Amino acid sequence: xxxxxxxxxxxxxxxxxxxxxxxxxxxxxxxxxxxxxxxxxxxxxxxxxxxxxxxxxxxxxxxxxxxxxx
Numbered sequence: 001x002x003x004x005x006x007x008x009x010x011x012x013x014x015x016x017x018x019x020x021x022x023x024x025x026x027x028x029x030x031x032x033x034x035x036x037x038x039x040x041x042x043x044x045x046x047x048x049x050x051x052x053x054x055x056x057x058x059x060x061x062x063x064x065x066x067x068x069x070x
Contacts, residue, residue, distance in 0.1 A: 031039065
């Protein structure tokens with residue numbers, strides 16, 4: 001042997017066997033058009049707040065710094 005591991009692939013008897021009575025897959029739940037719109041509004045608001053939040057936070061901090069300056 002050359003030191004390489006020996007690999008055996010059994011194609012006749014795969015393991016584990018499939019279950020005998022597999023239930024049919026359930027359909028994925030869908031969103032109604034109204035819920036899609038609500039979800040879109042939430043996504044847009046979150047994106048806007050991600051962009052505007054740091055600016056608003058920095059202006060509040062700078063205002064507090066000016067408030068406590070002599």
